[in-house]
Amino acid sequence: MNWVLILTMYGLLVFGLFAIESAARHLPAPDGMTGGELYAGKHKMWMGVGTFVYFMTALIDYRWVRYLGVPMYAVGLVLMVMAMNVDDDVHRLTFGPISFQPAQIAIAAGIITIATLAQDLPKIHRSLGAPFVRVLLVAVLTGIPFLMVVKLGDMGSALVWVPVAVVALLVGGIPWRYLIFLTAMVVAITPIAYFIVLPSVSERGTKRIETYLESVQSGKVEKNDDTWASYWVTTAVGKAGWKGLGWGATEERGSLHAKRYIPWKTAHNDYIFAVIAEEQGFRGAILLISGFGLLLIQCLFIAFYSRDLAGRIIAGGVVGLFFAHVFENIGMCILLTPITGIPLPLVSYSGTFVVICMFLLGLVQSVWLHRGRVKEPEAKKA
16 A cells, blocks of 8 residues: 555545534534534545545556446536536535535546546557547547536536646657647637637636736735625635634634635635635645645656556546646635635545545555556466
8 A cells, every 4th residue: 555645645634624624613503513513524424435435446456447437437428417407506416315516527537538548449459549549539538528517607627627638648648749739729729718618608707717817917806796705715815824823713813714704605615725724824724735745746656656558547637636626726715716616625525526536546546556567377487
């Protein structure tokens, strides 16, 4: 086992447990409980489920798990089509007591599917391993769910596909001339996507980007209805100092979260970094970012020792997914990116997404556990 990966993952989970208990304290809860206790208890439950999934996935050779990629990908697309007909702001599907966003399942399945087909298609015919075919494969497998998530109006989740696709191309060995050409194409298409396509599919996304650009251009965040979240979230981070106000800080200590200035209904998932930064200060925020950095470095380290291309793409894709979530979630709290509703992996309260993250990290652990090449009987005898 790669114990650095395991300990870092559980360190982030426990860090998130305490952060959720403080961030969710304003939410309604049954008598005798606070909102923080309720959601921290739910987070513990998902951690328990995720622990079982993690070790089961880690101990099974990923070359068998990856064959589930295509069926999972197909199911994910079907669930996203179903989510389009759900009258819900975040397009969640509910099956009994479980509620989840199908876009999260689709991106996990997409990583596995890209890894599977990139390795197995050349075995069918040499031409299927050509760089053009691999670029087309990644473009189709990431482009379809990307457009579907954009149609759902969830720009934050849609943008996560971009770094996953970039990592898949880099790890897949695509020549630089292809990558340079693709970069030029993306730069050329961006104005069309921003001024024509985006306003027609997501008015809220367009408005958020425009508000963000106005704030960056003016150098300050105005305190009005459109920038309420940006103003108070960045203020909470900026005024925290080195030590912060302490866990569960009250109004008497000047806590903006205690005064409900940080959007309290989503403070335990989308804005949890602002709560952490205000209460734990610069040192707590740096500790959290360092934990994510160590986790991603370990995944890259494991990808380097993978026995095949599929293992490298799986580990690299997980790095791309986690990096996108961390960058977007923390970036919107320090005015580095526009406001997007996206959870912080392992730390935010996100229900089934915690299990999906632990499943993907279990796959990375499986890549490490089974990094030794399988020896043929003849070679072993010789």
